[in-house]
Amino acid sequence: MNKISRKVPFIAPSILSADFGNIRNEIKRIHDAGARWFHFDVMDGAFVPPITFGAELVKSVRKDFEAYFDVHLMIHNPDQHIAAFKDAGADMISVHYETCQHLHYVVDQIHNHDMDAGVVINPATPVSVLSDVVALVDLILIMSVNPGWGGQRFIEQTYQKISELKQLLAFKQTQPLIQVDGGVSAANAARLTASGAQVLVAGSTIYKADDPVAAYHELSGKITRPITA
Numbered sequence: 001m002n003k004i005s006r007k008v009p010f011i012a013p014s015i016l017s018a019d020f021g022n023i024r025n026e027i028k029r030i031h032d033a034g035a036r037w038f039h040f041d042v043m044d045g046a047f048v049p050p051i052t053f054g055a056e057l058v059k060s061v062r063k064d065f066e067a068y069f070d071v072h073l074m075i076h077n078p079d080q081h082i083a084a085f086k087d088a089g090a091d092m093i094s095v096h097y098e099t100c101q102h103l104h105y106v107v108d109q110i111h112n113h114d115m116d117a118g119v120v121i122n123p124a125t126p127v128s129v130l131s132d133v134v135a136l137v138d139l140i141l142i143m144s145v146n147p148g149w150g151g152q153r154f155i156e157q158t159y160q161k162i163s164e165l166k167q168l169l170a171f172k173q174t175q176p177l178i179q180v181d182g183g184v185s186a187a188n189a190a191r192l193t194a195s196g197a198q199v200l201v202a203g204s205t206i207y208k209a210d211d212p213v214a215a216y217h218e219l220s221g222k223i224t225r226p227i228t229a
């Protein structure tokens with residue numbers, strides 16, 4: 001298992017908008033550009049309308065890359081799939097608060113399988129529901145679009161939610177990574193990291209660009225420069 005990175009902030013490319021027929025090369029060119037954290041969006045056609053892929057895809061590319069694999073499960077009953085993603089080589093599984101009747105139990109199961117655990121909230125779900133789980137997890141993911149599709153418009157309320165999450169983490173004296181997913185672009189990356197986002201998932205901004213490598217570098221450049229007021 002790869003170790004979670006604390007060298008923040010950084011860009012986590014999402015392969016959702018990549019060409020699945022050429023997935024190994026799609027990952028390789030951004031890995032060659034320097035990315036060491038990849039985000040895999042698993043959708044079941046039930047919790048969210050689209051169906052993407054499962055553990056077999058993660059497994060098929062695992063051995064080719066020295067990188068942290070973060071699996072974002074947009075599926076019902078995520079606890080039934082933890083062992084399969086562990087077997088596939090996932091380093092982290094993130095589950096939606098909205099899909100877990102027994103969230104504490106699911107987080108425990110992920111840790112028992114020797115993976116990092118993340119919890120995700122939808123745009124309409126308040127940060128406050130995370131109060132009793134923030135101290136147990138490795139990452140909190142704030143969705144900045146409604147889950148299910150790449151290429152959607154960034155929801156501006158996200159900045160406020162990051163700020164609320166930071167307050168909650170300070171109050172609980174715990175420091176899971178803060179990840180944001182959806183609509184991340186060169187236009188908002190700097191403000192997101194200045195607000196406290198540490199892992200910025202980016203799908204279409206990279207993979208739908210004419211030059212994905214240049215787009216990855218442009219995004220990374222936005223968040224590594226010092227932020228001036």
Ligand code: DX5
Pocket residue numbers: 014015016017039041072145146147148149150151152181182183184201202203204205
């Ligand atoms: C959406 C997914 C995202 C998606 C983001 O449900 O969770 O990870 O890849 O895509 P962009 O960056 O295009 O908004």
Ligand code: ZN
Pocket residue numbers: 014039040041072181201
């Ligand atoms: Zn995602």
